[in-house]
Amino acid sequence: MSRTLKDIDVEKFASSIKEAVKCIDSDDPLTLLHRYSQVIESTLDVFAPVKFRKSKGNHPNPWYTDVIHFERILRRKAERKYVKQVLKLIDNYSNHNPRG
Incomplete structure (x- = not known):
């Protein structure tokens, strides 16, 4: 409306x-x-009369399955873990580096 x-x-x-x-x-x-x-x-x-608009709705893509959703969750979890490890390595390197 x-x-x-x-x-x-x-x-x-x-x-x-x-x-x-x-x-x-x-x-x-x-x-x-x-x-x-x-x-x-x-x-x-x-x-200004009320106009009703037809909702497009929430039509999920037919190719986006539960398997794909689960795999995306796992991928994102791995990305977060990787970033966390890289940040730890950078932090350790900068703390133990005698030049920097």
Whole structure:
């Protein structure tokens, strides 16, 4: 659901709301709020009607199987382990290097 609000003529929209609000007659704040909300919604429906968009959905790729997913997890785990080992080697080298 969406509305195209950028194309609304603001002056006409505001005057339409002012005219509709004049007709609201109540002393109860909750009733006033409810009717004001109805006025805003109905005015928006005139100036920027609700548009429904068809969702593309979540269609997984047919080639992406559970086996591939599991293998990607293992690969990423191995990558993290490798980076951790390389960083340890660099750290050890820089701590024991007499020149640096």
